[in-house]
Amino acid sequence: MTAIIDYDAGNIKSVEKALLHLGEDAVITRDREVILKADRVILPGVGSFGDAMEKLHFYGLTEVIGEVVQRGIPFLGICLGLQLMFERSEESPGVLGLGLLKGEILRIPDEGGIKIPHIGWNSLSFPRQGRLFQGIGESAGEEAYVYFVHSYYLKAKDADIVAATTEYGTLIHAAVEKDNLFACQFHPEKSSDTGLKILKNFISV
Numbered sequence: 427m428t429a430i431i432d433y434d435a436g437n438i439k440s441v442e443k444a445l446l447h448l449g450e451d452a453v454i455t456r457d458r459e460v461i462l463k464a465d466r467v468i469l470p471g472v473g474s475f476g477d478a479m480e481k482l483h484f485y486g487l488t489e490v491i492g493e494v495v496q497r498g499i500p501f502l503g504i505c506l507g508l509q510l511m512f513e514r515s516e517e518s519p520g521v522l523g524l525g526l527l528k529g530e531i532l533r534i535p536d537e538g539g540i541k542i543p544h545i546g547w548n549s550l551s552f553p554r555q556g557r558l559f560q561g562i563g564e565s566a567g568e569e570a571y572v573y574f575v576h577s578y579y580l581k582a583k584d585a586d587i588v589a590a591t592t593e594y595g596t597l598i599h600a601a602v603e604k605d606n607l608f609a610c611q612f613h614p615e616k617s618s619d620t621g622l623k624i625l626k627n628f629i630s631v
Contacts, residue, residue: 427451428629429464431491433481435471435506437613444615448622450629456485462493466500466629469507470615472575475531476518478510488524495526498606500631508580508602508609517578526607529582529599540595543577548592548600548612556589556603558610558627562620570620572600572612580611606631 430441432454445452453460461467469491471478482488494501503511512523515531523531534542550570552563563570579598582588590601590610601610608628614621 427453427464429461429467430454431461431467431469431487432456433471433478433485433487435473435478435481437472437505437615438470440613441468441470441504441615444622444625445629448626448629456487458486458490461490462497462499464499466502466631467491467494468502468504468628469510470504471506471510473506474517475506475509475515475523475578476521478506479518479521479523482510482524491524491526495607500606500628501526501608502628503607503609504615505576505611505613508611509578511607511609512580512582515578527582527587527602527604527609528584529580531578532581533578534576534598535595537595543575544594545575547571547573548594550590550592550600552590553585553588556601556608557631558601558603558608558624559589560627562623562627572610572614572617572620572624574600574612576611580609 511526587602587604614624
């Protein structure tokens with residue numbers, strides 16, 4: 427069973443729908459015991475970094491997430507969920523993130539006539555073959571396109587955790603993996619067959 431953390435953020439139902447489509451038992455919850463008994467946990471979301479951290483603290487979910495990570499339960503952050511896993515964001519100065527991984531969230535540079543927010547399909551490159559991307563992209567002999575909606579992007583401190591990148595005005599760390607931690611800046615639940623394969627790989631970890 428996969429627990430999807432409910433902290434009043436958007437886009438949660440679409441993640442549940444994608445998991446159910448894959449035949450995975452999924453529950454949207456903020457109940458500590460349900461989350462800790464899950465086989466894996468997803469932190470999805472769209473919205474503001476500062477507002478999201480406030481909600482996570484309000485519902486006591488920061489401590490629960492810490493326990494999930496400590497117990498080695500596979501944990502996936504999606505879009506805003508990825509950003510919250512890191513230390514800080516330019517979107518909300520002074521607000522500390524979950525700090526599960528080292529790095530910061532920066533605003534996409536408004537240069538070269540690109541539109542912000544970045545909304546649309548971009549291809550991924552793979553600095554290393556992560557577990558989320560088995561049978562996808564270069565390993566499958568084809569380009570992998572996924573769907574993004576964001577104005578801020580990850581710059582991870584440790585390049586070794588970066589599993590996928592994309593280019594949009596700058597080099598964007600589009601996915602990371604370290605031990606039981608996984609995260610995607612893009613939306614696998616909105617990325618057609620490629621995205622479903624990524625989610626299937628996660629629930630097979």
